Amino acid sequence: MSEATPVVLDPYAYAFHEDPYPIYTRLRAEAPIYHNPELDFWALSRHADVLHGFKDTATLSNIEGVSLDPAARGPGAQLGMSFLALDPPRHTRMRGLVARGFTPRRVAAMEPRIRELAVRYLDAQVGSGGFDVVTEFAGKLPMDVISEMLGVPEADRAMLRTWADLLVHREEGMRDVPQAGVEAFGKIRGYFKQLLGERRARPGEDLLSALLDAEIDGDRLGDDEILAFCNLMIVAGNETTTKLLANALYWLWRNPEQRALVREDPGLIPGWVEETLRYDNSTQILARLLTRDTQWHGTTVPAGAFVLLLIGSGNRDESVFERPDAYDIRRDTSEMLSFGRGTHFCMGAALARLEGRVALEEWWRRFAGYEIEPEGAERVHSINVRGFAALPVKV
DSSP: OOTTSOOOOOTTOGGGGTOOHHHHHHHHHHOSEEEETTTTEEEEOSHHHHHHHHHOTTTEEOTTOSOSOGGGSSTTOTTOOOTTSOOTTHHHHHHHHHHHHSOHHHHHTTHHHHHHHHHHHHHTTTTSSEEEHIIIIITTHHHHHHHHHHTOOGGGHHHHHHHHHHHHOOOTTOOSOOHHHHHHHHHHHHHHHHHHHHHHHSOOSSHHHHHHHOEETTEEOOHHHHHHHHHHIIIIIHHHHHHHHHHHHHHHHHOHHHHHHHHHOGGGHHHHHHHHHHHTOSBOEEEEEEOSOEEETTEEEOTTOEEEEEHHHHTTOTTTSSSTTSOOTTSOOTTOOTTOOGGGOOTTHHHHHHHHHHHHHHHHHHHTTOEEOGGGOEEOOOSSBOSEEEOEEEO
16 A cells, blocks of 8 residues: 555455555554545544544544444344444443342452363373464453353354354355354354253352342343343453453464563563554444534544444554563553443453463463464454464464
8 A cells, every 4th residue: 555545444344354454554643533435434543532532432432332234233123132232321230230149259269160171181292292272272262251250151152153153153245244244143042042941940159140149229120131241241341351361372473572571581471462452452443423513633424424443453552662662571551441440441451451361371381482473363353353263373
């Protein structure tokens, strides 16, 4: 793309997900409020604007969901109600009730089990010579963790992961959720509807039972609300952490000077997780509905417009991060936007960080000398999830 060529942002283009960061750099400099009339969206690319967008829920509403996909938008969305598609006070109420079950104590208590699962998958590959990180490790661990929290039997987890993958997958040129994805959503919902009935009859120690029991001043979650949260956990919680782990391994391999730092001090592994979250976050884009005419950078955007918050761009903003395109695991990442801010700050942030740290600690104990086989790497085809569908390594 030459400097004279107008910058074009098309989140549906598969090539965009190969390396969107040069596009982001141009957007921040040339079009910090960007309009794509063909796809009918606007986009904010600078850190300050994305941050404000997260915090100002009165102006930038979640009421039509967070995806550009038509099937996931509006009151008639084919993918049904989403926990994310709520504004205060409804969002505040539901988040408060969910928090009664999804507690910091419950998350912290998962560490021994997360480590046990990581050890199981990694020990199975010791002496193998090589394997696919996603298939054998990064794709299994997060689904197991989420499933164990929700009380999903081990025999059903591969099936749920297949459905979750179908829901986010896009073939090149496709501009909506494919029929296979819509059907997968229905299957996930149907599965948890049945499991919910079982837990209502026979409560356990899992999160699903805790959500059924959650209560504030007599107010409880309805079945549709619990099912929406389960869907979010299975799809968003699983996909994003899977991509975090593979991205972390890929970028450390691509930056040998950073790898040397971990070799000298494995105590830097939490920084490895945090910098990966900033540098190449799995969730690149979240959408909002504009509730009133608003001006950004001299341009008035009309009420009713769909506005994309470009998280991946905000995380590379030169005005906030020094040398933003450098991968630096000792960097101060406190201003990154990867988990959102304000009312919609990601409830799963602590769990994702815990999984990332534990998984990479166990990886490093066994495979510190790993090598990526880039010719076999494949990226996911998705509108907003960035990461690997396959990442072969030699060990």
